[in-house]
Amino acid sequence: MNSDLVKIFQEIATLLDIKKVAFKPRAYEKAAFSIESLSEEVGEIYKNKGIKGLEDISGIGGGIAEKIEEYIKTGKIKEYQKLKKELPVDIAGLTQIEGIGPQTVKKLYENLKIKNATGLEEAIKKGLLTTRGGFSKKTEERILKSLGFLKAGHGRYYLGDILPIARDIIEKIKTFPGVEQIEYAGSLRRMQETVGDLDILITSKYPSKIMDFFVKMPGVVEVTVKGETRSAVRLNLDIHADLRVMSPESFGAALQYFTGDKYHNIALREIAIKKGYKLNEYGLFRGKKMIAGKTEKEIYEKLGMAWMSPEIRTNNGEIEVALTHKLPKLIDYGDIKGDLQVQTDWTDGEHSIKDMAEAAKKQGLQYIAITDHTKSLAMTGGNDEKRLLKQMAEIDKINKSLSGIKILKGVEVDIKKDGSLDIADEVLVQLDVVGASVHSHFNLSEEDQTKRIILAMENQHVDILFHPTGRIVGRREAYKLDMEAIIKAAKRTKTILEANGSSRLDLKDEHIRKAIEAEVRIAIDSDAHSIDQFSFLEYGIAQARRGWAEKKDVINTRSWQEMLKLLK
């Protein structure tokens, strides 16, 4: 229901944009955004509090509330259907093609009756864009390129794939003569799950020289934009990179502006206006006078709030909290002392227990829990009770031979279809850390899946629910699950929820935030399967920061002795 309405309102916004209606499009966009970040179904809100309840949602007033009511009652919105009839095209599909916006969508339909990306491609093949469409050859080429880019599946990249590459590129640009300050901004600086492109900011006395270096840098395949202060290129990994050169007085303003996100920035600029200022990427101004811009901190402070970490800049309440100076002190990237999910070559990991322990120590960790798979996961050679006991004895031996790192005995026990576990309680009780997780029967109904998992959480030995929703970024959707019920059960059964730092990134940030609000603790794990994968902890911490987690909310920020006290 919510996601349908989000799509409809976004589409209404674009349709009104096309008709050049003023201001209404922004109102519909805002409403869509509000609904998207809602934790409750609008249907529930309407049922409990009626149309008044809907109007209490920010960005939703009388008009849109009525439309939601209409949708709840009839399953459709007349106004939307009317607009759609005038322009019956796949707007979202077309506008996601770079360079195509609302007006181009209209032109494509009116001149050529093009309704979607496939139709567009066919029209280009027939040469219709230039012959009858009223488009120039250059525009046609640009659209064709964007289509190819989209078809290759290169939209957004998983954070963990792109962060190391971005850091390399920054190092490379640092070597250009004349580069002073350099930072990356955008979704990468916000450490979002996925990153669309690289936004790099530089200060330099020689902007045009820097631009020349940048567009000729090794790895650049194509230059899409080149100007005095901004250039954009496509790199050989099909990643777009944007470079902007700013003056030092404006560096903080630019960093703030290009870090975003968009909604956070809009909210900030609205606050600036109310205070009689103007905020842009060059600074905060009163009239012509610049009153802040050198650092992000001074801009936030002049706007009446404390500086906040990029990870939480989403306009999901952080601005309101910042205005009252009650921002959470987010967990820091160096705060994790131990890793509670680690696989070894006893199952599907690549390296031995000892190698993993030594690698963890090198990474600065004080302890790890070995949590190999169990027998239900036959493809990984999962441990049965007997082999698990043998592994525990082995860990005792290795612990005696190592210093500076403690190895805890653990398991990633498989939750069977009926919610029971595939390792006997008599063995589980002997372990330090029991993580339980789902690896099969992803297609159960929400009710059955939720019941199944809660049953496992009720086991007195299950300390942590590993990767609770089963999703993998860009690869696999989460299974259907009543997250609210899971969080409630976690509280009741004293089960820790995991924030998995591998490409699962599971729990998601919004669920972490809800868990913490419900005073459920989390564990940030790497789920490392080889010695180089402890670096995944960084992404797990980012995830937790986006979920507003503080150090105290995360059990493995404690020493292993203190951490164990928080388990069942």
Added chain:
DNA sequence: GCCGTTTTCGGCCCGACTGTTTTCAGTCG
């Protein structure tokens, strides 16, 4: 269409780059 510690009416985020525009519209971030 929404909203209010200047307002229940009159505002609504801001600027760079591109194209074919000779003064601005479209798109993007």
